[in-house]
Amino acid sequence: MSVHELSSGTVAKAEGLDRNTKRTVFAAALGTVFEWYDFFIYGSLAAFFSTLFFPKGNETAALLAALATFGAGFVLRPFGAVVFGRLGDLVGRKKTFLVTMLVMGLATAAIGLLPTYESIGWAAPALLVALRLLQGLAVGGEFGGAVTYVAEHADHNQRGLTTSWIQITATLGLFLSLLVIVLCRSSMSPEAFASWGWRLPFVGSIVLLVVSLYIRLKLHESPVFQEMKAQGKGSKNPIAETLGDSRNLRLIMVAIFGVVAGQAVIWYTGHFYSLYFMTTTLKMTHDQANFYLLIALTLGTPFFLFFGWLSDRIGRKWIVVTGCALSAFLIMPLFQALGTYGNPTLAEFRAKTSVTLAGNDCDHDQSFVGQLFSPQATTDCQKAKALLTARAVPYTVKTDAEPLRVQVNGGEAKPYNEAELLAALTATGLPDPKAPVQPNGPAVIGILFCLVFLATMVYGPLGALLVELFPVRIRYSGVSVALQLGNGWIGGFAPFVATAVVIATGNIFGGLWYTVAFAGLTAVIGALLLPETRGRDLNS
Helix, strand or coil: CCHHHHCCCCCEECCEECHHHHHHHHHHHHHHHHHHHHHHHHHHCHHHHCCCCCCCCCHHHHHHHHHHHHHHHHHCHHHHHHHHHHHHHHCCHHHHHHHHHHHHHHHHHHHCCCCCHHHHCCHHHHHHHHHHHHHHHHHHHHHHHHHHHHHCCCCCCCHHHHHHHHHHHHHHHHHHHHHHHHHHHHCCCHHHHHHCHHHHHHHCHHHHHHHHHHHHHCCCCCHHHHHHHHCCCCCCCHHHHHHHCHHHHHHHHHHHHHHHHHHHHHHHHHHHHHHHHHHHHCCCCHHHHHHHHHHHHHHHCHHHHHHHHHHHHHCCHHHHHHHHHHHHHHHHHHHHHHHHHHCHHHHHHHHCCCEEEEECCCCCCCCHHHHHCCCCCCCHHHHHHHHHHHCCCCEEEEECCCCCEEEECCCCCEECCHHHHHHHHHHCCCCCCCCCCCCCHHHHHHHHHHHHHHHHHHHCCHHHHHHHHCCHHHHHHHHHHHHHHHHHHHHCCHHHHHHHHHHHHCCCCCCHHHHHHHHHHHHHHHHHHCCCCCCCCCCC
16 A cells, blocks of 8 residues: 555554554654653653762752753753744655654763763753753654654544554653663662663663664655645745744644643653652652552553544543543642552651741742752751751741741750751651661552553543644644643643742642642633544645
């Protein structure tokens, strides 16, 4: 069957995808899996990177800096969407995502070769941020191109199922990154991994790059794009037409706030913030957290395909809206349950402990962003916050005319003294940081599965919905811009914002309100403004 035959309606049989479509989906999806692996390998090691690329002296600020660097990879994603979206609508889908893959693979390998902070000082995090920005630029043009390419090959009755194979790639990329890390850590000593072993997952991505480029070079151009070009219907300036036309701009805004924003915060909270929460707050080992998340991803990932398939039967809109609404109600109790079952001893201690910080150096100490540029804890209030946050101790902050006073469980307010504060907390049951954490494994896996399941409900139908929402002339640009503004600037910073709010408030669950708010907002806007797109003609 030729590429032109694919566009004539003989793409798939009713009982499943035909061989040519399967080959197209496999080639596009495999390349996107590898590209997400490259992008997420840093996120999987972000807490670890805080000790390598940022100065010592304030563990909390270093973690924030590491998470902000993870977020930096999202800053340029909308610009990547603009640059590569324009190319995709002008010169073709295939050529464009060959370029994005090359940029991503080379930037990832370069991270594995970077010197650390101890070797070259502040140049190390500067170079790391630059490479994360390059990764963000590449992924900004990759995903929208892949999902558009696959959708334009798919039968209209199976578009949700077909594109859900692209939706699954982000989770598979995360799964692959976690698996490679687990294998590397288990094959060497902790000291060797900290010294040089962490570089292997990055440098090894060169192999994935070569394989991906080889596979994608064998692909044909999208038949819908070819037909558009043959009929002379292409846009001469896709970006101007996407953002300058009021109707298309409205589609962009509905796509962002009626679909993508909720999907983004739900996905990144369930897949990444849950990982940080388990390791930095609940004090699980990296091996424990990675193992539990790997199992949850294995159990939950098939539901991307299920909800993609279901959207072909009942429509896309209400599946996405329902997933966002459920997430707005369930994210907070799910994380509270994760706190209880992930570290029962810590949960018991937290339930009976409260600390109050009051002092004249706390009134200018609420800016967590400022700590990124002043990584050393200089004031007593900063030092107390860092100590308490590192041990997941709940606290409240009050301004006062006097020097900092610390009050534990309503007792006497005393001047800040690290040793005395730790002694008081230990007396109330603070777990020994060297004691192994003993989570309730089945309960933790069940909670993580619920988080992944919510993400699949919102994400599974997303690709088909967005492709069907935009006209063919600006489809690559429209899909990419909507995806990357929502994911890059709203979802990508969810782990950083959540962690920063925890530091500012002393409430380990406080940062989740960011996810709850955007999930709820998306459910409302989607219900009111998002059209049902199932079955639309992609040639229009």
